[in-house]
Amino acid sequence: MCGIIGYLGPRPAAAVVINGLRRLEYRGYDSAGLAILREGRILVQRAIGKLSNLEAKLQAEPDLLTASHTVGIGHTRWATHGGVTEHNAHPHLNDAGSVAVIHNGIVENFVELKAALEGEGVRFRSETDTEVIPHLVDLFMKDGMSFERAAFAAIGRLRGSNAVVMMCAEAPDTLIAARLGNAGGIVIGLGEGEHFVASDVPGILEYTRRVIFLDDGEVAVVRLDGLDVRRLDGTPVEKRAHIIPWDPVSAEKGEYRHFMQKEIFEQARAITDTLRGRVNFQTGAVHLEQLALDEANRPARIHTVACGSSFHAGLVGRFYIERIARVPVEVDYGSEYRYRDPLIAPDTVVLGITQSGETADTLAAMSAGRERGAPAWAIVNAVGAQAERLASGVIHMRAGPEIGVCSTKTFLTSIVDQYLLACALAQSAHTAEDEQSYALARALAHLPGLVSRMLDDDPIYQELANRFHNREHFLFLGRGVNYPIALEGALKLKEISYIHAEGYPAGEMKHGPIALIDEKMPVVCVAVRDNVYEKMISQIEQVKARGGTVIAVATEGDDFIRGKADYVIEVPPAEALLTPVLTAIPMQRLAYEMAVRLGCDVDQPRNLAKSVTVE
Protein backbone atom coordinates (compact mmCIF):
# COMPACT_ATOMS: atom_id res chain seq x y z
CA MET A 1 0.00 0.00 0.00
CA CYS A 2 2.57 2.57 1.08
CA GLY A 3 5.36 3.41 -1.33
CA ILE A 4 8.91 2.99 -0.08
CA ILE A 5 12.14 4.30 -1.60
CA GLY A 6 15.73 4.24 -0.42
CA TYR A 7 18.95 5.30 -2.11
CA LEU A 8 22.61 4.88 -1.37
CA GLY A 9 25.16 6.21 -3.84
CA PRO A 10 26.79 9.22 -5.42
CA ARG A 11 23.66 10.86 -6.90
CA PRO A 12 21.71 13.55 -5.03
CA ALA A 13 19.76 11.19 -2.78
CA ALA A 14 16.82 13.56 -2.26
CA ALA A 15 16.24 13.87 -6.01
CA VAL A 16 16.34 10.08 -6.47
CA VAL A 17 13.95 9.61 -3.55
CA ILE A 18 11.45 12.20 -4.81
CA ASN A 19 11.65 10.78 -8.30
CA GLY A 20 11.00 7.28 -7.01
CA LEU A 21 8.13 8.45 -4.83
CA ARG A 22 6.54 10.13 -7.83
CA ARG A 23 6.53 6.78 -9.60
CA LEU A 24 5.17 4.98 -6.55
CA GLU A 25 2.56 7.52 -5.56
CA TYR A 26 -0.13 5.17 -6.93
CA ARG A 27 0.58 2.91 -3.93
CA GLY A 28 -0.60 5.40 -1.32
CA TYR A 29 -1.09 9.09 -1.41
CA ASP A 30 -2.45 10.60 1.78
CA SER A 31 0.92 11.98 2.91
CA ALA A 32 4.59 11.75 2.03
CA GLY A 33 7.97 12.36 3.59
CA LEU A 34 11.68 11.87 3.18
CA ALA A 35 14.83 11.73 5.30
CA ILE A 36 18.26 12.66 4.01
CA LEU A 37 21.57 12.45 5.77
CA ARG A 38 23.22 15.89 5.61
CA GLU A 39 26.47 16.73 7.35
CA GLY A 40 26.06 13.94 9.88
CA ARG A 41 22.45 14.82 10.72
CA ILE A 42 19.21 13.38 9.46
CA LEU A 43 17.02 16.01 7.89
CA VAL A 44 13.33 15.18 7.57
CA GLN A 45 10.52 16.79 5.62
CA ARG A 46 6.90 15.63 5.62
CA ALA A 47 3.65 16.90 4.15
CA ILE A 48 0.10 15.67 4.10
CA GLY A 49 -1.76 15.25 0.82
CA LYS A 50 -0.16 14.61 -2.52
CA LEU A 51 3.54 14.34 -3.12
CA SER A 52 3.45 17.77 -4.77
CA ASN A 53 2.90 19.26 -1.29
CA LEU A 54 6.15 17.71 -0.10
CA GLU A 55 7.91 18.90 -3.25
CA ALA A 56 6.62 22.41 -2.63
CA LYS A 57 8.12 22.32 0.87
CA LEU A 58 11.43 21.18 -0.53
CA GLN A 59 11.56 24.21 -2.80
CA ALA A 60 12.50 26.16 0.33
CA GLU A 61 15.67 24.06 0.49
CA PRO A 62 16.88 24.07 -3.12
CA ASP A 63 20.31 22.65 -2.34
CA LEU A 64 18.72 19.55 -0.85
CA LEU A 65 17.55 18.28 -4.18
CA THR A 66 20.84 18.89 -5.95
CA ALA A 67 23.56 18.25 -3.37
CA SER A 68 24.94 14.80 -3.24
CA HIS A 69 23.97 13.42 0.14
CA THR A 70 24.64 9.71 -0.42
CA VAL A 71 21.80 8.25 1.57
CA GLY A 72 18.09 8.95 1.76
CA ILE A 73 14.72 7.28 2.26
CA GLY A 74 11.19 8.36 1.37
CA HIS A 75 7.62 7.20 1.78
CA THR A 76 4.11 7.79 0.47
CA ARG A 77 1.55 6.79 3.05
CA TRP A 78 -1.79 4.99 2.99
CA ALA A 79 -2.88 5.38 6.60
CA THR A 80 -3.53 2.35 8.80
CA HIS A 81 -2.70 3.50 12.37
CA GLY A 82 -3.34 7.15 13.11
CA GLY A 83 -5.05 9.80 11.01
CA VAL A 84 -3.65 11.69 8.08
CA THR A 85 -1.45 14.25 9.83
CA GLU A 86 2.05 15.51 9.31
CA HIS A 87 3.14 13.89 12.59
CA ASN A 88 1.90 10.52 11.39
CA ALA A 89 3.60 10.78 8.00
CA HIS A 90 6.83 8.80 7.62
CA PRO A 91 9.81 8.74 8.17
CA HIS A 92 9.67 8.30 11.93
CA LEU A 93 12.65 8.96 14.17
CA ASN A 94 14.04 8.16 17.57
CA ASP A 95 14.27 10.96 20.18
CA ALA A 96 17.72 12.03 19.11
CA GLY A 97 16.71 12.08 15.44
CA SER A 98 19.57 9.77 14.51
CA VAL A 99 17.56 6.78 13.24
CA ALA A 100 14.91 7.19 10.53
CA VAL A 101 12.44 4.48 9.54
CA ILE A 102 9.86 4.03 6.80
CA HIS A 103 7.43 1.16 6.92
CA ASN A 104 4.61 -0.62 5.15
CA GLY A 105 2.39 -3.03 7.06
CA ILE A 106 1.06 -3.32 10.57
CA VAL A 107 3.16 -3.96 13.68
CA GLU A 108 0.67 -6.22 15.40
CA ASN A 109 2.32 -6.07 18.81
CA PHE A 110 2.86 -2.32 18.76
CA VAL A 111 0.66 -1.70 21.80
CA GLU A 112 2.94 -3.87 23.97
CA LEU A 113 6.10 -2.52 22.38
CA LYS A 114 4.92 1.06 22.82
CA ALA A 115 4.03 0.50 26.47
CA ALA A 116 7.42 -1.08 27.13
CA LEU A 117 9.21 1.79 25.39
CA GLU A 118 7.18 4.38 27.28
CA GLY A 119 8.20 2.54 30.44
CA GLU A 120 11.80 3.26 29.42
CA GLY A 121 10.97 6.95 29.17
CA VAL A 122 10.49 7.15 25.40
CA ARG A 123 8.22 9.97 24.22
CA PHE A 124 6.09 9.21 21.16
CA ARG A 125 5.34 11.97 18.68
CA SER A 126 2.92 10.14 16.40
CA GLU A 127 0.00 7.75 16.71
CA THR A 128 1.58 5.27 14.32
CA ASP A 129 2.73 1.75 14.97
CA THR A 130 5.85 2.51 12.90
CA GLU A 131 7.33 4.82 15.52
CA VAL A 132 8.16 1.91 17.82
CA ILE A 133 10.83 0.80 15.33
CA PRO A 134 13.32 3.73 15.53
CA HIS A 135 12.90 3.81 19.30
CA LEU A 136 13.68 0.10 19.56
CA VAL A 137 16.78 0.50 17.38
CA ASP A 138 17.84 3.44 19.53
CA LEU A 139 17.41 1.44 22.72
CA PHE A 140 19.54 -1.42 21.40
CA MET A 141 22.21 1.02 20.22
CA LYS A 142 22.29 2.57 23.68
CA ASP A 143 23.06 -0.94 24.93
CA GLY A 144 26.19 -0.83 22.82
CA MET A 145 25.05 -2.53 19.62
CA SER A 146 26.09 -1.30 16.18
CA PHE A 147 23.29 0.09 13.97
CA GLU A 148 23.27 -3.13 12.00
CA ARG A 149 22.91 -5.39 15.03
CA ALA A 150 20.37 -3.09 16.62
CA ALA A 151 18.33 -3.10 13.41
CA PHE A 152 18.27 -6.91 13.34
CA ALA A 153 17.31 -7.00 17.02
CA ALA A 154 14.52 -4.46 16.55
CA ILE A 155 13.13 -6.13 13.45
CA GLY A 156 13.16 -9.42 15.33
CA ARG A 157 10.81 -7.93 17.92
CA LEU A 158 8.12 -7.00 15.37
CA ARG A 159 5.07 -9.21 14.87
CA GLY A 160 2.88 -9.14 11.81
CA SER A 161 3.55 -8.49 8.15
CA ASN A 162 5.94 -5.62 7.65
CA ALA A 163 8.33 -4.12 5.14
CA VAL A 164 10.83 -1.79 6.81
CA VAL A 165 13.68 0.42 5.59
CA MET A 166 15.93 2.37 7.92
CA MET A 167 19.00 4.58 8.00
CA CYS A 168 21.18 5.93 10.80
CA ALA A 169 23.32 9.04 11.14
CA GLU A 170 26.05 6.94 12.71
CA ALA A 171 26.22 4.56 9.74
CA PRO A 172 26.22 6.92 6.77
CA ASP A 173 27.04 4.23 4.22
CA THR A 174 24.34 1.74 5.23
CA LEU A 175 20.65 1.19 4.54
CA ILE A 176 18.78 -1.69 6.11
CA ALA A 177 15.71 -3.18 4.47
CA ALA A 178 13.62 -6.04 5.79
CA ARG A 179 10.60 -8.00 4.76
CA LEU A 180 8.46 -9.91 7.25
CA GLY A 181 5.44 -11.71 5.86
CA ASN A 182 3.42 -10.49 2.91
CA ALA A 183 2.72 -6.88 3.83
CA GLY A 184 4.50 -5.64 0.81
CA GLY A 185 7.49 -6.27 -1.31
CA ILE A 186 11.01 -5.00 -0.97
CA VAL A 187 12.96 -4.88 -4.19
CA ILE A 188 16.62 -3.93 -4.23
CA GLY A 189 17.97 -2.36 -7.40
CA LEU A 190 21.59 -3.17 -8.20
CA GLY A 191 23.47 -0.31 -9.80
CA GLU A 192 27.16 0.41 -10.44
CA GLY A 193 28.48 1.75 -7.13
CA GLU A 194 24.96 2.53 -5.97
CA HIS A 195 21.89 0.69 -4.69
CA PHE A 196 18.19 1.39 -4.65
CA VAL A 197 15.46 0.04 -2.40
CA ALA A 198 11.78 0.22 -3.28
CA SER A 199 8.45 -1.33 -2.56
CA ASP A 200 7.80 -1.81 -6.25
CA VAL A 201 9.87 -1.99 -9.43
CA PRO A 202 8.60 1.19 -11.19
CA GLY A 203 10.19 3.26 -8.39
CA ILE A 204 13.68 2.35 -9.56
CA LEU A 205 13.21 1.24 -13.16
CA GLU A 206 14.71 4.44 -14.46
CA TYR A 207 18.05 3.59 -12.83
CA THR A 208 18.38 -0.16 -13.09
CA ARG A 209 16.56 -3.23 -14.31
CA ARG A 210 18.74 -5.67 -12.28
CA VAL A 211 16.96 -6.39 -9.04
CA ILE A 212 16.63 -8.83 -6.20
CA PHE A 213 13.45 -9.42 -4.26
CA LEU A 214 13.51 -10.03 -0.52
CA ASP A 215 11.52 -12.98 0.75
CA ASP A 216 9.69 -13.31 4.05
CA GLY A 217 12.10 -13.10 6.99
CA GLU A 218 15.03 -11.65 5.02
CA VAL A 219 17.01 -8.54 5.85
CA ALA A 220 19.28 -6.76 3.38
CA VAL A 221 22.26 -4.79 4.62
CA VAL A 222 22.89 -2.41 1.75
CA ARG A 223 26.25 -0.67 1.68
CA LEU A 224 28.02 1.52 -0.84
CA ASP A 225 30.49 -1.26 -1.54
CA GLY A 226 28.06 -4.16 -1.66
CA LEU A 227 25.04 -5.86 -0.33
CA ASP A 228 24.37 -8.86 1.80
CA VAL A 229 21.11 -10.55 2.58
CA ARG A 230 20.59 -12.57 5.73
CA ARG A 231 17.76 -14.22 7.54
CA LEU A 232 16.80 -12.66 10.85
CA ASP A 233 18.93 -15.20 12.71
CA GLY A 234 21.96 -14.05 10.71
CA THR A 235 22.14 -16.97 8.23
CA PRO A 236 23.38 -15.65 4.87
CA VAL A 237 21.02 -16.03 1.89
CA GLU A 238 22.12 -16.37 -1.74
CA LYS A 239 19.84 -14.21 -3.86
CA ARG A 240 19.32 -14.48 -7.60
CA ALA A 241 19.24 -11.24 -9.56
CA HIS A 242 16.25 -10.80 -11.88
CA ILE A 243 16.28 -8.65 -14.99
CA ILE A 244 13.02 -6.74 -15.28
CA PRO A 245 11.80 -6.81 -18.87
CA TRP A 246 9.94 -3.48 -18.69
CA ASP A 247 11.58 -0.39 -20.10
CA PRO A 248 11.41 2.88 -18.14
CA VAL A 249 9.46 4.63 -20.91
CA SER A 250 6.56 2.23 -20.45
CA ALA A 251 6.12 3.66 -16.96
CA GLU A 252 5.74 7.22 -18.35
CA LYS A 253 2.48 8.94 -19.18
CA GLY A 254 3.70 10.29 -22.54
CA GLU A 255 1.14 12.29 -24.45
CA TYR A 256 -1.78 10.94 -22.43
CA ARG A 257 -3.62 12.94 -19.83
CA HIS A 258 -3.82 10.08 -17.37
CA PHE A 259 -2.08 6.74 -16.90
CA MET A 260 -5.45 5.03 -16.99
CA GLN A 261 -6.13 6.50 -20.43
CA LYS A 262 -2.71 5.40 -21.66
CA GLU A 263 -3.18 1.93 -20.22
CA ILE A 264 -6.60 1.52 -21.86
CA PHE A 265 -5.06 2.40 -25.21
CA GLU A 266 -2.16 -0.02 -24.67
CA GLN A 267 -4.45 -3.01 -24.47
CA ALA A 268 -4.03 -4.33 -28.00
CA ARG A 269 -0.27 -4.30 -27.45
CA ALA A 270 -0.62 -5.90 -24.01
CA ILE A 271 -2.69 -8.74 -25.45
CA THR A 272 -0.22 -9.25 -28.28
CA ASP A 273 2.54 -9.51 -25.69
CA THR A 274 0.67 -11.96 -23.50
CA LEU A 275 0.04 -14.21 -26.52
CA ARG A 276 3.55 -13.92 -27.93
CA GLY A 277 5.31 -17.28 -28.21
CA ARG A 278 2.51 -19.08 -26.39
CA VAL A 279 0.17 -19.98 -29.26
CA ASN A 280 0.96 -21.61 -32.54
CA PHE A 281 -1.69 -19.86 -34.62
CA GLN A 282 -1.46 -22.48 -37.35
CA THR A 283 -2.08 -25.53 -35.20
CA GLY A 284 -3.69 -23.89 -32.17
CA ALA A 285 -1.20 -25.57 -29.81
CA VAL A 286 -0.70 -23.59 -26.60
CA HIS A 287 2.49 -23.64 -24.59
CA LEU A 288 2.85 -21.89 -21.22
CA GLU A 289 6.55 -21.53 -20.56
CA GLN A 290 6.40 -21.52 -16.75
CA LEU A 291 3.58 -23.97 -16.22
CA ALA A 292 4.41 -27.62 -16.77
CA LEU A 293 1.25 -29.51 -17.72
CA ASP A 294 1.22 -33.24 -18.24
CA GLU A 295 -0.82 -36.18 -17.05
CA ALA A 296 1.03 -36.16 -13.72
CA ASN A 297 0.31 -32.58 -12.72
CA ARG A 298 -2.90 -31.82 -14.56
CA PRO A 299 -5.32 -30.63 -11.85
CA ALA A 300 -8.65 -32.34 -11.37
CA ARG A 301 -10.12 -29.06 -10.06
CA ILE A 302 -9.06 -25.45 -9.62
CA HIS A 303 -9.81 -23.01 -6.83
CA THR A 304 -9.31 -19.49 -8.13
CA VAL A 305 -8.60 -16.83 -5.50
CA ALA A 306 -8.40 -13.12 -6.26
CA CYS A 307 -9.69 -9.68 -5.22
CA GLY A 308 -11.46 -6.81 -6.96
CA SER A 309 -11.06 -6.77 -10.72
CA SER A 310 -8.85 -9.84 -10.58
CA PHE A 311 -11.76 -11.67 -8.94
CA HIS A 312 -14.00 -10.61 -11.83
CA ALA A 313 -11.36 -11.88 -14.25
CA GLY A 314 -11.42 -15.18 -12.34
CA LEU A 315 -15.20 -15.39 -12.84
CA VAL A 316 -14.69 -15.05 -16.61
CA GLY A 317 -11.89 -17.61 -16.46
CA ARG A 318 -14.17 -20.12 -14.78
CA PHE A 319 -16.24 -20.22 -17.97
CA TYR A 320 -13.09 -20.87 -19.99
CA ILE A 321 -11.58 -23.58 -17.85
CA GLU A 322 -14.86 -25.42 -17.33
CA ARG A 323 -16.08 -25.05 -20.93
CA ILE A 324 -12.80 -25.70 -22.74
CA ALA A 325 -10.89 -27.99 -20.38
CA ARG A 326 -13.87 -29.49 -18.50
CA VAL A 327 -12.01 -28.92 -15.22
CA PRO A 328 -14.32 -27.73 -12.42
CA VAL A 329 -13.47 -24.31 -10.99
CA GLU A 330 -14.51 -22.52 -7.82
CA VAL A 331 -13.82 -18.79 -7.59
CA ASP A 332 -13.43 -17.13 -4.20
CA TYR A 333 -12.50 -13.71 -2.94
CA GLY A 334 -9.00 -13.92 -1.51
CA SER A 335 -10.38 -12.30 1.64
CA GLU A 336 -13.02 -15.02 2.11
CA TYR A 337 -11.40 -18.25 0.96
CA ARG A 338 -9.62 -19.21 4.14
CA TYR A 339 -12.61 -18.41 6.34
CA ARG A 340 -14.80 -21.05 4.76
CA ASP A 341 -12.27 -23.75 5.60
CA PRO A 342 -12.15 -24.92 1.99
CA LEU A 343 -12.32 -28.61 1.21
CA ILE A 344 -9.34 -29.40 -0.93
CA ALA A 345 -9.68 -32.71 -2.72
CA PRO A 346 -6.55 -34.36 -4.14
CA ASP A 347 -5.32 -32.83 -7.40
CA THR A 348 -6.70 -29.39 -6.64
CA VAL A 349 -4.63 -26.39 -7.69
CA VAL A 350 -5.15 -22.99 -6.08
CA LEU A 351 -4.84 -20.33 -8.78
CA GLY A 352 -4.08 -16.80 -7.54
CA ILE A 353 -4.82 -13.98 -9.96
CA THR A 354 -3.17 -10.71 -9.00
CA GLN A 355 -1.65 -7.98 -11.13
CA SER A 356 0.51 -6.67 -8.28
CA GLY A 357 1.37 -10.12 -6.96
CA GLU A 358 1.20 -8.50 -3.53
CA THR A 359 -2.47 -8.39 -2.50
CA ALA A 360 -2.34 -9.66 1.06
CA ASP A 361 -5.69 -11.45 0.94
CA THR A 362 -4.87 -13.24 -2.29
CA LEU A 363 -1.48 -14.31 -0.94
CA ALA A 364 -3.09 -15.52 2.28
CA ALA A 365 -5.62 -17.55 0.27
CA MET A 366 -2.86 -19.09 -1.85
CA SER A 367 -0.98 -19.98 1.33
CA ALA A 368 -4.13 -21.45 2.89
CA GLY A 369 -4.46 -23.72 -0.14
CA ARG A 370 -0.82 -24.72 0.05
CA GLU A 371 -1.13 -25.53 3.74
CA ARG A 372 -3.94 -27.94 2.85
CA GLY A 373 -1.74 -29.66 0.29
CA ALA A 374 -2.73 -27.93 -2.96
CA PRO A 375 0.01 -26.54 -5.18
CA ALA A 376 -0.39 -22.86 -6.05
CA TRP A 377 -0.28 -21.32 -9.51
CA ALA A 378 -0.25 -17.60 -10.17
CA ILE A 379 -1.31 -15.28 -12.96
CA VAL A 380 0.67 -12.17 -12.17
CA ASN A 381 1.90 -8.99 -13.83
CA ALA A 382 4.69 -7.83 -11.50
CA VAL A 383 7.62 -10.07 -12.36
CA GLY A 384 9.19 -11.65 -9.27
CA ALA A 385 6.39 -10.56 -6.94
CA GLN A 386 5.44 -12.58 -3.89
CA ALA A 387 2.56 -14.43 -5.58
CA GLU A 388 4.98 -15.74 -8.14
CA ARG A 389 7.34 -16.90 -5.44
CA LEU A 390 4.56 -18.79 -3.66
CA ALA A 391 3.63 -20.57 -6.87
CA SER A 392 4.98 -23.64 -8.59
CA GLY A 393 3.53 -22.50 -11.92
CA VAL A 394 3.25 -18.95 -13.25
CA ILE A 395 1.68 -17.16 -16.17
CA HIS A 396 2.97 -13.61 -16.53
CA MET A 397 0.41 -11.13 -17.80
CA ARG A 398 3.12 -9.21 -19.67
CA ALA A 399 0.96 -6.08 -19.56
CA GLY A 400 3.91 -3.85 -18.60
CA PRO A 401 3.71 -1.49 -15.62
CA GLU A 402 0.17 -0.48 -14.73
CA ILE A 403 0.31 2.76 -12.79
CA GLY A 404 -3.34 3.88 -12.76
CA VAL A 405 -5.01 2.46 -9.66
CA CYS A 406 -7.85 1.23 -11.84
CA SER A 407 -6.98 -2.11 -13.42
CA THR A 408 -7.43 -2.06 -17.18
CA LYS A 409 -4.80 -3.83 -19.25
CA THR A 410 -4.05 -6.29 -16.45
CA PHE A 411 -7.75 -7.18 -16.30
CA LEU A 412 -7.81 -7.98 -20.00
CA THR A 413 -4.53 -9.87 -20.03
CA SER A 414 -5.49 -11.95 -17.01
CA ILE A 415 -8.65 -13.01 -18.85
CA VAL A 416 -6.65 -13.92 -21.94
CA ASP A 417 -4.16 -15.85 -19.79
CA GLN A 418 -6.96 -17.96 -18.35
CA TYR A 419 -8.17 -18.67 -21.87
CA LEU A 420 -4.64 -19.86 -22.69
CA LEU A 421 -4.60 -21.91 -19.51
CA ALA A 422 -7.92 -23.53 -20.43
CA CYS A 423 -6.65 -24.45 -23.89
CA ALA A 424 -3.34 -25.75 -22.50
CA LEU A 425 -5.20 -27.85 -19.92
CA ALA A 426 -7.51 -29.27 -22.56
CA GLN A 427 -4.61 -30.06 -24.84
CA SER A 428 -2.67 -31.78 -22.06
CA ALA A 429 -5.56 -34.23 -21.64
CA HIS A 430 -5.13 -35.62 -25.19
CA THR A 431 -8.78 -36.56 -25.66
CA ALA A 432 -10.86 -36.32 -28.79
CA GLU A 433 -13.17 -33.68 -27.23
CA ASP A 434 -10.23 -31.43 -26.66
CA GLU A 435 -9.86 -30.88 -30.39
CA GLN A 436 -12.07 -27.80 -30.01
CA SER A 437 -9.36 -26.17 -27.89
CA TYR A 438 -7.09 -25.96 -30.95
CA ALA A 439 -9.73 -24.08 -32.91
CA LEU A 440 -10.47 -21.85 -29.92
CA ALA A 441 -6.78 -21.04 -29.51
CA ARG A 442 -6.51 -20.13 -33.19
CA ALA A 443 -9.31 -17.60 -32.63
CA LEU A 444 -6.91 -15.65 -30.41
CA ALA A 445 -5.01 -14.52 -33.50
CA HIS A 446 -7.80 -12.03 -34.22
CA LEU A 447 -8.03 -10.68 -30.71
CA PRO A 448 -5.44 -7.85 -30.79
CA GLY A 449 -7.07 -6.51 -33.98
CA LEU A 450 -10.55 -6.66 -32.46
CA VAL A 451 -9.31 -4.91 -29.32
CA SER A 452 -7.72 -2.19 -31.49
CA ARG A 453 -11.08 -1.53 -33.06
CA MET A 454 -12.59 -1.04 -29.61
CA LEU A 455 -10.01 1.68 -29.04
CA ASP A 456 -10.92 3.74 -32.11
CA ASP A 457 -12.25 7.24 -31.61
CA ASP A 458 -15.92 6.85 -30.84
CA PRO A 459 -18.08 9.87 -30.01
CA ILE A 460 -20.48 7.64 -28.05
CA TYR A 461 -18.34 7.81 -24.91
CA GLN A 462 -18.28 11.60 -24.88
CA GLU A 463 -21.99 11.71 -25.59
CA LEU A 464 -22.82 9.30 -22.76
CA ALA A 465 -20.50 11.00 -20.29
CA ASN A 466 -21.91 14.44 -21.11
CA ARG A 467 -25.42 13.18 -20.67
CA PHE A 468 -25.07 10.96 -17.59
CA HIS A 469 -22.13 12.11 -15.47
CA ASN A 470 -24.44 13.78 -12.97
CA ARG A 471 -26.53 10.69 -12.31
CA GLU A 472 -26.24 9.25 -8.82
CA HIS A 473 -26.79 5.58 -9.57
CA PHE A 474 -26.07 3.16 -12.39
CA LEU A 475 -27.02 -0.46 -12.89
CA PHE A 476 -24.90 -2.86 -14.98
CA LEU A 477 -26.41 -6.11 -16.23
CA GLY A 478 -24.82 -9.05 -17.96
CA ARG A 479 -25.40 -12.74 -18.30
CA GLY A 480 -23.27 -15.82 -18.88
CA VAL A 481 -19.65 -15.08 -19.62
CA ASN A 482 -20.45 -11.36 -19.69
CA TYR A 483 -22.00 -11.28 -16.24
CA PRO A 484 -18.58 -10.64 -14.62
CA ILE A 485 -18.18 -7.73 -17.06
CA ALA A 486 -21.28 -6.13 -15.52
CA LEU A 487 -19.59 -6.45 -12.12
CA GLU A 488 -16.41 -4.97 -13.53
CA GLY A 489 -18.31 -2.09 -15.17
CA ALA A 490 -19.87 -1.14 -11.85
CA LEU A 491 -16.52 -1.39 -10.03
CA LYS A 492 -14.77 0.84 -12.59
CA LEU A 493 -17.44 3.51 -12.33
CA LYS A 494 -17.51 3.44 -8.52
CA GLU A 495 -13.80 3.53 -7.98
CA ILE A 496 -12.85 6.42 -10.24
CA SER A 497 -16.00 8.57 -10.53
CA TYR A 498 -17.53 7.84 -7.08
CA ILE A 499 -20.92 7.26 -8.72
CA HIS A 500 -22.80 4.48 -7.00
CA ALA A 501 -23.15 1.51 -9.32
CA GLU A 502 -24.30 -2.07 -9.01
CA GLY A 503 -23.38 -4.96 -11.25
CA TYR A 504 -25.93 -7.74 -11.42
CA PRO A 505 -26.56 -10.98 -13.27
CA ALA A 506 -29.34 -9.88 -15.61
CA GLY A 507 -31.63 -12.77 -14.76
CA GLU A 508 -31.60 -11.74 -11.10
CA MET A 509 -32.85 -8.22 -11.80
CA LYS A 510 -36.46 -9.26 -11.36
CA HIS A 511 -35.64 -10.58 -7.90
CA GLY A 512 -34.96 -7.16 -6.41
CA PRO A 513 -33.02 -4.51 -8.33
CA ILE A 514 -35.93 -3.96 -10.71
CA ALA A 515 -37.52 -1.94 -7.89
CA LEU A 516 -34.78 0.67 -8.34
CA ILE A 517 -35.49 1.33 -11.97
CA ASP A 518 -37.03 4.63 -12.94
CA GLU A 519 -36.31 7.37 -15.45
CA LYS A 520 -33.29 8.51 -13.43
CA MET A 521 -31.54 5.13 -13.59
CA PRO A 522 -29.23 4.42 -16.55
CA VAL A 523 -28.86 0.68 -17.07
CA VAL A 524 -25.86 -0.63 -18.98
CA CYS A 525 -26.75 -4.00 -20.55
CA VAL A 526 -24.10 -6.22 -22.09
CA ALA A 527 -26.10 -7.91 -24.83
CA VAL A 528 -23.84 -9.30 -27.52
CA ARG A 529 -25.07 -11.97 -29.89
CA ASP A 530 -24.38 -15.14 -27.93
CA ASN A 531 -26.36 -17.96 -26.31
CA VAL A 532 -28.05 -15.58 -23.82
CA TYR A 533 -28.78 -12.78 -26.31
CA GLU A 534 -32.55 -13.34 -26.34
CA LYS A 535 -32.67 -13.43 -22.56
CA MET A 536 -30.80 -10.13 -22.47
CA ILE A 537 -33.30 -8.62 -24.89
CA SER A 538 -36.12 -9.52 -22.54
CA GLN A 539 -34.25 -7.84 -19.64
CA ILE A 540 -33.92 -4.73 -21.79
CA GLU A 541 -37.67 -4.81 -22.43
CA GLN A 542 -38.28 -5.04 -18.69
CA VAL A 543 -36.04 -2.04 -17.99
CA LYS A 544 -37.70 0.01 -20.73
CA ALA A 545 -41.15 -0.92 -19.46
CA ARG A 546 -40.23 0.75 -16.15
CA GLY A 547 -38.94 3.95 -17.69
CA GLY A 548 -35.22 3.15 -17.36
CA THR A 549 -32.62 4.33 -19.88
CA VAL A 550 -30.81 1.48 -21.60
CA ILE A 551 -27.22 1.72 -22.79
CA ALA A 552 -26.60 -1.52 -24.67
CA VAL A 553 -23.19 -2.98 -25.42
CA ALA A 554 -24.08 -4.96 -28.51
CA THR A 555 -22.63 -6.69 -31.54
CA GLU A 556 -21.85 -4.46 -34.52
CA GLY A 557 -24.69 -4.30 -37.01
CA ASP A 558 -27.35 -5.43 -34.55
CA ASP A 559 -30.19 -3.23 -35.80
CA PHE A 560 -32.74 -5.05 -33.72
CA ILE A 561 -31.18 -3.86 -30.47
CA ARG A 562 -30.98 -0.32 -31.80
CA GLY A 563 -34.76 -0.35 -31.89
CA LYS A 564 -34.89 -1.31 -28.21
CA ALA A 565 -32.06 0.50 -26.44
CA ASP A 566 -31.59 4.25 -25.99
CA TYR A 567 -27.87 4.10 -26.78
CA VAL A 568 -25.73 1.40 -28.33
CA ILE A 569 -21.99 0.84 -27.98
CA GLU A 570 -20.84 -1.57 -30.65
CA VAL A 571 -18.34 -4.40 -30.33
CA PRO A 572 -17.10 -6.35 -33.35
CA PRO A 573 -18.32 -9.94 -33.79
CA ALA A 574 -15.97 -12.42 -32.11
CA GLU A 575 -15.76 -15.94 -30.76
CA ALA A 576 -18.44 -15.88 -28.03
CA LEU A 577 -16.09 -16.87 -25.22
CA LEU A 578 -13.74 -14.02 -26.10
CA THR A 579 -16.39 -11.29 -26.04
CA PRO A 580 -15.64 -10.27 -22.42
CA VAL A 581 -12.24 -9.04 -23.61
CA LEU A 582 -14.09 -6.64 -25.91
CA THR A 583 -17.10 -5.74 -23.77
CA ALA A 584 -14.83 -4.79 -20.84
CA ILE A 585 -13.38 -1.92 -22.88
CA PRO A 586 -16.60 0.19 -23.04
CA MET A 587 -16.81 -0.19 -19.25
CA GLN A 588 -13.35 1.28 -18.86
CA ARG A 589 -13.85 4.06 -21.40
CA LEU A 590 -17.22 5.05 -19.99
CA ALA A 591 -15.93 5.19 -16.42
CA TYR A 592 -12.89 7.18 -17.56
CA GLU A 593 -14.93 9.80 -19.43
CA MET A 594 -17.36 10.15 -16.52
CA ALA A 595 -14.56 10.61 -14.00
CA VAL A 596 -12.86 13.23 -16.17
CA ARG A 597 -16.15 15.18 -16.49
CA LEU A 598 -16.53 15.07 -12.72
CA GLY A 599 -12.99 16.34 -12.17
CA CYS A 600 -12.02 13.21 -10.24
CA ASP A 601 -8.46 12.12 -9.69
CA VAL A 602 -8.56 9.30 -12.21
CA ASP A 603 -5.18 7.72 -11.51
CA GLN A 604 -5.28 8.06 -7.75
CA PRO A 605 -8.89 7.78 -6.61
CA ARG A 606 -9.54 8.63 -3.01
CA ASN A 607 -8.94 5.98 -0.34
CA LEU A 608 -7.59 3.45 -2.85
CA ALA A 609 -4.14 2.06 -3.48
CA LYS A 610 -2.70 0.01 -6.29
CA SER A 611 -1.30 -2.76 -4.11
CA VAL A 612 -3.46 -3.68 -1.16
CA THR A 613 -0.97 -5.20 1.22
CA VAL A 614 -3.11 -5.13 4.36
CA GLU A 615 -5.75 -7.74 5.12
Ligand code: AGP
Ligand atom coordinates in the same frame (compact mmCIF):
# COMPACT_ATOMS: atom_id res chain seq x y z
C1 AGP B 1 -9.39 -2.57 -9.80
O1 AGP B 1 -9.58 -1.51 -10.65
C2 AGP B 1 -8.92 -2.28 -8.46
N1 AGP B 1 -7.86 -1.36 -8.45
C3 AGP B 1 -8.81 -3.42 -7.50
O2 AGP B 1 -10.07 -3.99 -7.38
C4 AGP B 1 -7.78 -4.55 -7.78
O3 AGP B 1 -8.20 -5.32 -8.87
C5 AGP B 1 -7.62 -5.40 -6.53
O4 AGP B 1 -7.14 -4.60 -5.48
C6 AGP B 1 -6.73 -6.60 -6.71
O5 AGP B 1 -5.43 -6.23 -7.05
P1 AGP B 1 -4.36 -7.27 -7.57
O6 AGP B 1 -4.78 -7.71 -8.93
O7 AGP B 1 -3.07 -6.51 -7.60
O8 AGP B 1 -4.33 -8.41 -6.62
